[in-house]
Each structure stands twice: as C-alpha cells, then as structure tokens.
Amino acid sequence: MFLSMKLLHCMGLSKVSNTLKELYVSKNEVTKIEEIDHLHQLQILELGSNRLRVMENMQNLTNLQELWLGRNRIKVVNLCGLKCIKKLSLQSNRLLSMKGFEECVALEELYLSHNGIAKMEGLSTLVNLRVLDVSSNKLTSVDDIQNLTCLEDLWLNDNQIESLEGVSEAAVGSREKLTTIYLENNPCAKSTNYLAFVRQIFPNIQQIDSSVFA
Incomplete structure (x- = not known):
C-alpha cells in the first residue's frame, strides 16, 4: 500500500x-x-x-x-x-557537515550533492555503501572512504579536489570494485593524462565523467 x-x-x-x-x-x-x-x-x-x-x-x-x-x-x-x-537523499539542502550517518550501517546509496560540505567524514562504518554522491560541495580532498570496499559509483565532481594521488589513496578499498567515478570540474581533472591516470588507479572502471569505456 x-x-x-x-x-x-x-x-x-x-x-x-x-x-x-x-x-x-x-x-x-x-x-x-x-x-x-x-x-x-x-x-x-x-x-x-x-x-x-x-x-x-x-x-x-x-x-x-x-x-x-x-x-x-x-x-x-x-x-x-x-x-x-x-x-538516503539529502541533495540540495544546507548541510555543512556529514556527521550523523555513522550508525546507518545498512546504507547502500547516499546522495549529498549541492550542499556546503567541506570535509568527508562519518563514512568509515558504512561498509555496505555502493553509491556515494558528494558532488557540488566544497571538498578539497577525499577522506574516510578507505573501508568502503563495496563502493561502485563515486561522484566527486564540481568540488575543489586538488590531488589525483589523494583520490587513489582514499579509495584504496574500492579500487577493484569501482566502475563509475565523476571528477570533472575539480583542479585534479585538469592534470596531464587525467583519464589514463584514473584508469590506472581503478582497473575495472567503466565510466569517468562522460567518457565510457568498454
């Protein structure tokens, strides 16, 4: 009903x-x-x-x-x-912090785009998370997702993330699982050989921004 x-x-x-x-x-x-x-x-x-x-x-x-x-x-x-x-979707609200999700260990999809979040935190316990969307926030780095070994889709576009190496280190737990990542409109996406570097980080990636790979 x-x-x-x-x-x-x-x-x-x-x-x-x-x-x-x-x-x-x-x-x-x-x-x-x-x-x-x-x-x-x-x-x-x-x-x-x-x-x-x-x-x-x-x-x-x-x-x-x-x-x-x-x-x-x-x-x-x-x-x-x-x-x-x-x-859980809290897109387009007025959030400044990601704290508050720590006990939601069953979460599989979390949508937080278009807020004012400056730091990724409170995610390490969400080990069942498959989709994480934190696009269009105020992030300068990627943090607290090392434990997310089930992560398949990661949306980080339209932030201020500087380092592709930092993305690689943060997403080490989902390196084999990740199939989709969005990083466009970040400083790190302007680096030389950007697509090649990301494909090297994530060997099973199928989509980077608008680029789709067989």
Missing part, C-alpha cells in the same frame, strides 16, 4: 492506516515532519522539494529503507536512531 499526497503540512496523517508502506509527499510546502509515529511498517518516505528545516519524529519508523529529503532547508543530519535505511 502506498499514498501520494499534496499537502501544506503533515497534519491529518495520523488517520492514515498503520499498514502503509510507501508515503510520497514531495513538491509541497511542508515545514514539519509530524503525525507519522504510527506508521511502523513504512518502508519508503518521500518528502523532497518541501520546506523542511529539521529531521525529526522518525524514531518509530524502524522498517524505513528509503528516505528522500532532497531540495529542502535541512542544516543538520538527524536520523533519529534509524539504522535500517538503505537509500
């Missing part, structure tokens, strides 16, 4: 059946997450493109696997103790 709604707020959701598994409330003017405490079976929650400033009132959503909060006004990560989430 799923529910898609147009709302100015979440008031009234308390009357929705507690068997609901998917709730879509994107592209509205919702300012507060509320009246969803009883939705214990909820697996997907979509609240993108609203006016949310705070992540709250989700502690009872213990079966939640996908949380989509892109295009809001959130400044701080607060997953309310949830540990089963597999897909």
Whole structure:
C-alpha cells in the first residue's frame, strides 16, 4: 500500500492506516515532519522539494529503507536512531557537515550533492555503501572512504579536489570494485593524462565523467 499526497503540512496523517508502506509527499510546502509515529511498517518516505528545516519524529519508523529529503532547508543530519535505511537523499539542502550517518550501517546509496560540505567524514562504518554522491560541495580532498570496499559509483565532481594521488589513496578499498567515478570540474581533472591516470588507479572502471569505456 502506498499514498501520494499534496499537502501544506503533515497534519491529518495520523488517520492514515498503520499498514502503509510507501508515503510520497514531495513538491509541497511542508515545514514539519509530524503525525507519522504510527506508521511502523513504512518502508519508503518521500518528502523532497518541501520546506523542511529539521529531521525529526522518525524514531518509530524502524522498517524505513528509503528516505528522500532532497531540495529542502535541512542544516543538520538527524536520523533519529534509524539504522535500517538503505537509500538516503539529502541533495540540495544546507548541510555543512556529514556527521550523523555513522550508525546507518545498512546504507547502500547516499546522495549529498549541492550542499556546503567541506570535509568527508562519518563514512568509515558504512561498509555496505555502493553509491556515494558528494558532488557540488566544497571538498578539497577525499577522506574516510578507505573501508568502503563495496563502493561502485563515486561522484566527486564540481568540488575543489586538488590531488589525483589523494583520490587513489582514499579509495584504496574500492579500487577493484569501482566502475563509475565523476571528477570533472575539480583542479585534479585538469592534470596531464587525467583519464589514463584514473584508469590506472581503478582497473575495472567503466565510466569517468562522460567518457565510457568498454
């Protein structure tokens, strides 16, 4: 069972059946997450493109696997103790820090593009992560991903990353697994023999920026 709604707020959701598994409330003017405490079976929650400033009132959503909060006004990560989430999007918010994901060890996909993040941190415990998107932030280096041995897609484009050698050292754990990497619009992507160097780092790479390899 799923529910898609147009709302100015979440008031009234308390009357929705507690068997609901998917709730879509994107592209509205919702300012507060509320009246969803009883939705214990909820697996997907979509609240993108609203006016949310705070992540709250989700502690009872213990079966939640996908949380989509892109295009809001959130400044701080607060997953309310949830540990089963597999897909999480906080793209286009106002985050300055990546702290707050440490206990989400089931995470497989994490989308954090278009924020103000200056440092990669809090990632070392996310050993199931397959997709990491931190493009369009304020990163100058790649950090805290050495343990991510399942990583397949890494989006780092549109930052201020200086060193390809630093990328190589940081991604040592996923060197064999990584198939896609985006580094364009970083200083390091302007270096001589950029594509050849990246292909040497990651022997099974299939795509670097817009370049696709057989």
